[in-house]
Amino acid sequence: MGDRLALQWSSALSLGVPDLDAQHRELFDRVDRLLDSMLHGDRGEASTLAAFLRDHVVLHFAAEEQLMRELHYPDAARHAEEHHAFAASILVLDSAFREQGTTPDLVLRLEHEVVAWLRDHVYVADVALGHFVTATLGTEVSWA
Numbered sequence: 678m679g680d681r682l683a684l685q686w687s688s689a690l691s692l693g694v695p696d697l698d699a700q701h702r703e704l705f706d707r708v709d710r711l712l713d714s715m716l717h718g719d720r721g722e723a724s725t726l727a728a729f730l731r732d733h734v735v736l737h738f739a740a741e742e743q744l745m746r747e748l749h750y751p752d753a754a755r756h757a758e759e760h761h762a763f764a765a766s767i768l769v770l771d772s773a774f775r776e777q778g779t780t781p782d783l784v785l786r787l788e789h790e791v792v793a794w795l796r797d798h799v800y801v802a803d804v805a806l807g808h809f810v811t812a813t814l815g816t817e818v819s820w821a
């Protein structure tokens with residue numbers, strides 16, 4: 678199938694908030710495995726991973742949004758707007774998958790909409806949030 682975008686968490690993406698970092702790591706790992714299972718035609722595994730992603734994206738976004746509210750993060754509205762748009766596109770992709778299974782179009786959209794979005798959002802918006810959190814609360818906060 679050739680090269681594909683790999684989604685791998687690295688310490689450069691750390692927010693300094695261990696719980697959120699752990700969620701990012703988990704999301705990246707599952708999305709990467711979802712893409713693999715789709716590319717290998719493993720529908721059962723892909724279904725499990727797609728369901729995980731659908732549910733955990735919502736939980737993860739809620740955790741970040743709660744933190745932003747608690748700290749009165751100035752950029753909270755714009756950040757949450759990015760979350761909502763992404764969560765909506767996840768639902769569209771999830772229902773396309775459940776109706777048609779893995780199609781080349783779906784794999785392409787997963788790479789370009791999900792993988793690229795996650796990487797860009799975490800790298801820019803979440804890392805900016807992380808800087809604000811550690812500046813406000815100190816480094817290596819324990820927050821849950």
Ligand SMILES: [Fe+2]
Pocket residue numbers: 701737741799803
């Ligand atoms: Fe995030």
Ligand SMILES: [Fe+2]
Pocket residue numbers: 741756760798802803
């Ligand atoms: Fe975020």
